[in-house]
Amino acid sequence: AQKITQTQPGMFVQEKEAVTLDCTYDTSDQSYGLFWYKQPSSGEMIFLIYQGSYDEQNATEGRYSLNFQKARKSANLVISASQLGDSAMYFCAISINFGKGTSLLVTP
Amino acid sequence: EAEVAQSPRYKITEKSQAVAFWCDPISGHATLYWYRQILGQGPELLVQFQDESVVDDSQLPKDRFSAERLKGVDSTLKIQPAELGDSAMYLCASRGWDSYNEQFFGPGTRLTVL
Numbered sequence: 001a002q003k004i005t006q007t008q009p010g011m012f013v014q015e016k017e018a019v020t021l022d023c024t025y026d027t028s029d030q031s032y033g034l035f036w037y038k039q040p041s042s043g044e045m046i047f048l049i050y051q052g053s054y055d056e057q058n059a060t061e062g063r064y065s066l067n068f069q070k071a072r073k074s075a076n077l078v079i080s081a082s083q084l085g086d087s088a089m090y091f092c093a094i095s096i097n098f099g100k101g102t103s104l105l106v107t108p
Numbered sequence: 109e110a111e112v113a114q115s116p117r118y119k120i121t122e123k124s125q126a127v128a129f130w131c132d133p134i135s136g137h138a139t140l141y142w143y144r145q146i147l148g149q150g151p152e153l154l155v156q157f158q159d160e161s162v163v164d165d166s167q168l169p170k171d172r173f174s175a176e177r178l179k180g181v182d183s184t185l186k187i188q189p190a191e192l193g194d195s196a197m198y199l200c201a202s203r204g205w206d207s208y209n210e211q212f213f214g215p216g217t218r219l220t221v222l
Contacts, residue, residue: 004150007204033211035208035211037213042215043197043199043212043215043216044213044215044216045151045199045201045213046213047210047211047212047213049211071151091150091151092113093150096153096156096164097140098128098150098152100148100149100150101148101149101150
């Protein structure tokens with residue numbers, strides 16, 4: 001079984017600043033993929049970024065990047081230059097297993 | 109751009125009534141998922157289909173929930189009878205053999221049971 005832990009229920013960041021959302025996981029699989037999703041208040045889950053367990057480089061996708069530390073089983077999402085539209089829930093997931101999410105509020 | 113379709117977007121019902129949700133995945137996606145998301149929580153898998161076959165329904169409350177994907181394309185999730193605790197967002201997702209194998213989610217159905 002896989003378990004995803006997101007310890008930050010809520011985070012605040014000022015516009016244009018960077019923010020890190022934490023994710024730790026537990027899995028017995030040797031090969032796995034880590035996903036981050038964004039869920040605005042409208043409810044739709046939006047795929048942001050993917051990190052394969054055997055990828056040697058940290059994934060990046062525009063303003064999103066992953067700080068992947070395999071030995072520590074950690075896959076933190078970094079959002080650079082935060083925008084007001086980044087305010088949403090953020091979920092870390094492996095396959096069908098999701099964390100409880102972090103609520104991010106970006107302030108002017 | 110291809111999208112996962114769900115209907116209805118919102119549903120209000122009284123307890124003990126029957127409700128049904130519909131999902132049409134992205135064309136060609138063989139894997140389809142139904143999740144339930146309680147407010148403030150992450151999505152929890154209810155059922156996973158591979159084509160028309162159920163792969164995982166271990167978390168589906170089978171006394172009241174049923175799901176089908178008869179032709180391996182669109183899918184229906186039914187609750188009968190609905191209970192107050194069923195109030196949640198019901199998300200459908202599909203997955204194909206893309207580069208990341210990520211799930212593509214529909215807009216969800218927000219169910220309120222009174």
